[in-house]
Amino acid sequence: MPVFVCPRCAFRETASDRRVRHQPRGCGRCGFGFAFEMLDDFYAGPRCALIVTDAERRVLVAGHGAFAATGYQEPDLIGREVAEGLGLEFAGEDPIAVSLEWGVRKLGVPCTFRPKGAAAPVAATCDIFPAYDDDGGLMLALTPA
Numbered sequence: 001m002p003v004f005v006c007p008r009c010a011f012r013e014t015a016s017d018r019r020v021r022h023q024p025r026g027c028g029r030c031g032f033g034f035a036f037e038m039l040d041d042f043y044a045g046p047r048c049a050l051i052v053t054d055a056e057r058r059v060l061v062a063g064h065g066a067f068a069a070t071g072y073q074e075p076d077l078i079g080r081e082v083a084e085g086l087g088l089e090f091a092g093e094d095p096i097a098v099s100l101e102w103g104v105r106k107l108g109v110p111c112t113f114r115p116k117g118a119a120a121p122v123a124a125t126c127d128i129f130p131a132y133d134d135d136g137g138l139m140l141a142l143t144p145a
Contacts, residue, residue, distance in 0.1 A: 002014070002015045002037050002038065002039060002132075003015075003037075003038045003039075003040065003041045003042070004035035004036065004037050004038070005035060005036050005038055005042055005044070005050070005139070006027035006029065006030060006032050006035045006036075006063070006064075007032070007034075007035075007036055007050045007051070007052045007061045007063035007064060007139060008027065008030055008032040008061065008063040008064060009027060009029055009030040009032065009063070009064055010044040010048075010050060010063075010064040010065075011027055011028065011029035011030065011035075012041065012042070012043070013028050013035070032063075036052060036129070036131065036139045037131070037132050037133065038129060039132065042127075042129070042141070044064055044065065044141060045143055046065070047065065047068070047069055047143055047144055048064070048065050048069065048141050048142065048143045049062070049064070049065045049066040049068070049069035049070055049141070049142045049143075050063045050064040050065065050066065050139060050140075050141055051063070051066060051077070051082060051086075051139070051140045051141075051142065052137065052138070052139050052140075053082050053137050053138055053139075053140065054135065054136065054137045055100065055135065055136030055137050056081075057081050057082050057083070057096060057100070058079055058080065058081060058082070059077040059078055059079065059080055059081075059082050059085055060078070060137070061074070061078075062074040062076075062077045062078070069115075069142060069143070069144055070086060070113065070115050070116060070142070071115040071116030071117060071118070072085070072086070072115075072116045076116070082096065082140060083096060086113045086114070086142070087112075087113050087114030087121065088111055088112070088113045088126070088142075089111060089112045089113070089121065090109060090110075090111050090126075091110065095109045095126065095128050096128060096138065096140070099128040099129070099130045099138050100130065100136065100137075100138060103130045103132075104130065105127070105128065105129050105130065106126075106127070106128040107127045107128075108125055108127065109125065109126045109127070109128065110123070110124075110125060110126075111123075111124050111125070111126045111142075112124065113142065113144075115144075122144055122145070123144070123145040124142055124143055124144045124145055125142075125143045125145065126140060126141070126142050126143075127140070127141040127143075128140055128141075129141070
């Protein structure tokens with residue numbers, strides 16, 4: 001059964017919970033306009049930043065934990081290409097491109113990113129979840145090391 005995660009507050013609910021509320025799109029806790037559908041459950045850790053992009057990798061939401069983990073306010077990132085906006089760097093292939101092209105999850109990907117105002121990049125782990133709707137896009141869970 002699909003699980004939905006709110007990118008704003010990280011609240012999780014199943015598809016059956018959503019049918020009971022008769023509100024199929026938004027978050028049942030904070031009322032944010034949409035929840036991200038996952039095929040498996042995902043628990044965002046306390047230091048995890050949830051960021052949602054469109055199919056062109058532009059940031060739509062910098063929600064749960066984004067400011068605490070990265071130092072960027074949501075307006076700093078909205079509309080920017082996610083890797084550019086966060087200074088994300090991966091060794092080898094680009095897991096964001098792979099996830100968007102093939103619709104596959106990429107879990108535990110080591111990376112670095114540049115927090116706002118930091119002099120040097122910071123090590124992190126990135127989990128990437130493709131969107132399972134017609135709009136494409138993805139949710140990126142960035143956890144500093």
